[in-house]
Amino acid sequence: MTCAKYCFRRRWVAGLFGLGGALLTAMVIAAPTHGIALHGQPKYGPEFSHFDYVNPNAPKGGEARFATIGSFDTFNPFNIKGQAAAGIGQLFESLLTGSADEPFSEYGLIAESVEVAEDRGSVIFVLRPQAKFHDGSPITVDDVLFSFETLKTKGSPSFRFYYTNIAKVEKLGERQVKFSFNPGENRELPLIIGQMPVLSKKYWQGREFGATTLEIPVGSGPYRLERFEPGRFVVYQRDDQYWGKDLPVNRGRYNIDRLRYDYYRDVTVALEAFKAGNYDLRMENVAKLWATGYDFPALSKGLVKKENFPHQMPSGMQGFAYNLRRPLFQDAKVRQALAYAFDFEWSNRNLFFSQYTRTRSYFDNSELAARGLPSPEELAVLEPLRKELPPEVFSAAYEPPTANDDAQLRANFQKALQLLQEAGWMFRDRKLVNAKTGEPFRFELLIDEPTWERIALPFARNLERLGIEMTVRSVDSAQYENRVRDFDFDMIVNVWGQSLSPGNEQREFWSSAAANEPGSRNLAGLKNPVVDRLVDQLIAAPDRVSLVTRVRALDRALQWNYLVIPHWHLPYARIAFWDKFGYPPVTPMQGVQLEAWWIDPAKDAALSQSGSGSGKAN
Known part of the structure; x- marks a missing residue:
């Protein structure tokens, strides 16, 4: 999809x-x-x-x-x-x-x-x-x-x-x-x-489509761009003359007259602005903030609400993503080894307040995820490709490394060192070096949000115990986007979002043709003819049953290629909002639909009378 x-x-x-x-x-x-x-x-x-x-x-x-x-x-x-x-x-x-x-x-x-x-x-x-x-x-x-x-x-x-x-x-x-x-x-x-x-x-016509522009374009949607200040805010006004407002697909949607988006330097500043009433709603993606960051008077007074909205969407895959264009990460054993140094269980207990579930599939939280050993239907898809697939695809269910205690973590380090030695790396002067060239094992994790530092730095310390140097470099969003677009990174935190009906977008995620296309979403740089064939078969699925089977087959091939160190996921969205909204009682399978929300006049008036909320902001 x-x-x-x-x-x-x-x-x-x-x-x-x-x-x-x-x-x-x-x-x-x-x-x-x-x-x-x-x-x-x-x-x-x-x-x-x-x-x-x-x-x-x-x-x-x-x-x-x-x-x-x-x-x-x-x-x-x-x-x-x-x-x-x-x-x-x-x-x-x-x-x-x-x-x-x-x-x-x-x-x-x-x-x-x-x-x-x-x-x-x-x-x-x-x-x-x-x-x-x-x-x-x-x-x-x-x-x-x-x-x-x-x-x-x-x-x-x-x-x-x-x-x-x-x-x-x-x-x-x-x-x-x-x-x-x-x-x-x-x-x-x-x-x-x-x-x-x-x-x-x-x-x-007559304008350069491939360039950036701050000229307001002519659109046809439910909102018009009313005003903006570059880099600071943009405001949209609902179009009363919108031609499609009475269509069945639009009835009950696009209810709010004006939408304003304000830009902030980082997540910490943005949260404080929310608590000060400078904006109305935030979707929270930081577990620590959800657990501890909203302890302020407006919440205890009921002026702000925190709600979990469940969904039935595949989790997709978030993780520390390798750039396979880098020689350092072209050996699958190296990629497999580094995953043993990431201690998710420790992070979940100490950083995430045990809110998360570990991600193991590119399609977790759905029927599309590969589980256990391949079914007979999956084997019918995979058997013709057996010689070109990792043998584990047929003999084991993929599970990321776990470490419920220090003993397991030490065992993980031993397994990582064994894999690294098999890949041609050795210890010298407490550093991991290439056995042939003597080059030290070092790389950079590129991030654009300081929030990731608290997760990346413990990972870096564990890698240091293996003799590996991982530096964490935080850059601004513009530089980050440019570098990622040009594949100028060793490792990043990436999310491959998935729908309930995977299809042609998988080519951009995984195909060999997309690997060297600047701006594509094959950020891992995967070039694998077997994966190309599995993606083509997925796209050609004639019915839902065969689609599910072929997605699971692709999932197995991706898992055992070790493209990422898997992170975690939630089966719901965390939303905090000032209590001025109304929203439908039904949350559809694809999750909360904000365009179906509205401003409740009575709640909005009560919030304004309380002297709190975004009504007091400029």
Whole structure:
């Protein structure tokens, strides 16, 4: 599942063959429909009025303020230049939009209907006549054609990977556009095209799409950019004239009139600003802060709430990620060895207040995670690749090293030293050195948040006991993004987020083609033909059962390649907020949906009367 749409919002041939060709086309094109699912039928029928996880009668109005870290220097989120402003994706709409209570279904947004060929070899979208950009101009097929070509040739690498199997795009009529696909199984492509943001050809022609810009772009979404100060804040105003406000997919969403994002230097400053009432809501990702950082009067008085919102999303993989482009990390035994020096159990007890579960799968917290030994169905996928896969894929269930006491930790160090010696390293003068060259084993962990230091430094001390020098270098967000984009790092903390329907995005995560593409998400630099084949098979899965099987097979190959030292995860989101919001009682499987929240007038008034909250901030 591509994240084009979701990443930007929280937080993308009828030939002239005569009568016979026309009849054939009629036979293989399904009837127009209001929505499509990756497998099976979408949950919501053609007459649905709203999603189940929204309040269709939510009041409109009010202001919500949020915090973000770092800075911004562009309003173009579609290329790899600069740092895009928080919330900028709310200016842009796509052909279809997804629901949050299904694995992967999409419904008409700019497109009023979609027709998918029975073999999924093509898809036709019919645009809504009322769809328009903020400048009042209609959204046309020419805008769709322009968007596809521009994103593919000038956008971030993700678009090129997502669109690589699209063979042809053509205008069938004033409101009809057809995408034809290359041969091969890729059931996800109609939905991927549905997520494509549609840009204004009129606006972008004559402008450099690949550059950074602080000129306010012309969008078509529920919000307009009202005002900003570079690097300090950006404010969005709900568009009362938004053409899509009464569509079923939007009813009960985008309820808040004004959204403001303020930029802060670091997490510590941002938390103090929240407690001072300078903004309204923060999603907390630091366990220590969640446990101890919110002990302030407004919480005890009930003016601020702390809530856990459960979800059923795969955890993805967060961890200390190796850069396999570095010679130091090209030996899998070295990568395996270093994991024995990370003491998760100690960190969880002493740093995280025992809040976390250790991550062992790239798809934990879901049915997609590989568990135990391969099933017969998984073996059918893996056996043809046995000679090229690590033998452990077939004989063992991957588990990251554990150390429940000092004795286990010492045993882990011994195992690490054994692996390092097998990889050609030896002790000399209390340092680990290459047995052939004498070069010391040293590398840098690159971070952009000081919070990571308290986790990285104990890891560095354990590595020092093995004779390894790991320096921890903290840089500002702009430098960090540039270095990561250019793969200029030894090790970083990275998160590969996963959806309930993995698909074409896996190519950008793991494929050999993405490894040397600046700005791609194959940050590990993995080049493995077996993984390439497993990703291709996953994308071609014809149904949900085979998709789950193929994801598990890929999971095993990734686990035993030791690309990361796995971290931890939670099956819920931690959110603290000043008590001015209303939100639906139902949290969908994909987690809390902030665009379905609203400002409760009575709560907002009570908060203002108390003299607390963001109402007192400038």
